[in-house]
Amino acid sequence: MRKITILSLFLTFSYTIQAQYTETINSNRPGQSQGAFAVGTNVIQLEAGAYLGNEEHKGFNSNVDVWGVDYQLRYGLFFESLELSLTGAFENQDATFQFLGTEDGYKYRNFRANTFGAKYLIFDPYKTLEEDKPNLYSWKANQRFKWKKLIPAISLYAGLNFSFGDNPYLYPGEGKYSPKAAIISQNNWGRWVLVTNFIADKLSEEFRSYTGIITVTHSLSEHLALFGEYQGIISDIYADDIIRAGGAYLVGNNFQFDLSALTNFKDTPSRWQVAAGVSYRFDLHKIDEFLEESKEGNERRKRSKKLESQQDGDEQENEGEGDL
Structure with a gap:
């Protein structure tokens, strides 16, 4: 699944990465989780999509039609383990509700969320843990399950939510930052990737939010991957259990498009949503930062040396033609 590297949701989406930079785009779409690995230095990546859905609340006797666009701008800065990002969503809600035989409604349209953040990889098992050497005397020992494969790569993320103006998506008394x-x-x-996110949001506010996301991605081919995701939300304002599923298709090395859907398990409110999106990478990465002790690092080093030799040969050939 090295070539599809589609993260996130089961990535977002994905891949067998030993270094941060990958030959193909590493997207967090179409899920809500983000992977542990960064996009790579000097890589600019845009991930955006549109969604459409409905929320029906039995307790409030309300019906809300929802559409919006979400986006994420990612940039690898300074070194392979660091990534900066801007994540947000602009959403429109058309709501109607009935009370004592009368019908009323409202319409909201604003940025539902905007967050500027930074992610840093603090532990990479492919770099830190030594690769097992083959046992020349035992086929069974070579086939035995390696428990260290369960050790994940781990990243830390810190971000700042911000809002401007009179935003109807802020609850009364909520700060703009x-x-x-x-x-x-x-x-x-x-071909399988497991991503987990444990998120604490709005930590300075009275009503904090805690979210857990589990995303599983399976690559069917070099271009096609499917994902499934569970998201649990705990908050005094809104709590829910949400599942998502969908797929992503890779076109070339730098472009991916995706389709997904979600639903939940309650009626306060009941939710459904469908979404489609794209991810595009502006690959300005010039020099691979190889991991010294990894199979992937050695393979990338060999490919780069081969490419450099070919480029040197072409330059010498062009110079020879110029002399003629």
């Missing part, structure tokens, strides 16, 4: 933090883990098992 609040911190957000997350612990991210990721396991790469061949």
Whole structure:
């Protein structure tokens, strides 16, 4: 699944990464989780999509039609383990509700969320843990399950939520700025990728939010991957259990498009939603930062040396033609 590297949701989406930079785009779409690995230095990546859905609340006797766009801008800065990001969503809600035989409604349209954040990889098992050497005397020992494969890559995320003007999506008394933090883990098992996010949001506010996301991605081919995701939300304002599923298709090395859907398990409110999106990478990465002790690092080093030799040969050939 090295070439599809589609993260996140089961990535977002994905891949067998030993270094941060990958040959193909590493997207967090179409899920809500983010992977542990960064995009790579000098890589600019835009991930955006549109969604459409409905929320029906039995207790309030209300019906809300929802549409919106979400986006994420990611940038690898300074070194391979660090990534900066801007994540947000602009949403429109058309609501109607009935009370004592009368019908009323409202319409909201504003930025539902905006967060500027930074993610840093603090532990990479592919770099830290030594690769097992083959046992020349025992086939059974070579086939035995390696427990260290369960050790994930781990990243820390810190962000700042911000809002401007009179935003109807802020509850009464909520500040326009609040911190957000997350612990991210990721396991790469061949064609399978497991990503978990543990998120604490609006930490400076009275009504904090705690979210857990588990995303599983399976690569069917070099271009197609499917994902499934569970998201649990705990808050005094809104709590829910949500599942998502969908797929992503890779076109070339830098472009991906995706489709997904979600639903929940309660009627206060009951929710459904469908979404479609794209991810595009502006690959300005010039030099691979190889991991010294990894199979992937050695393979990338060999490929780069081969490419450099070919480029030197082409330059010498062009110079020879110029002399003629």
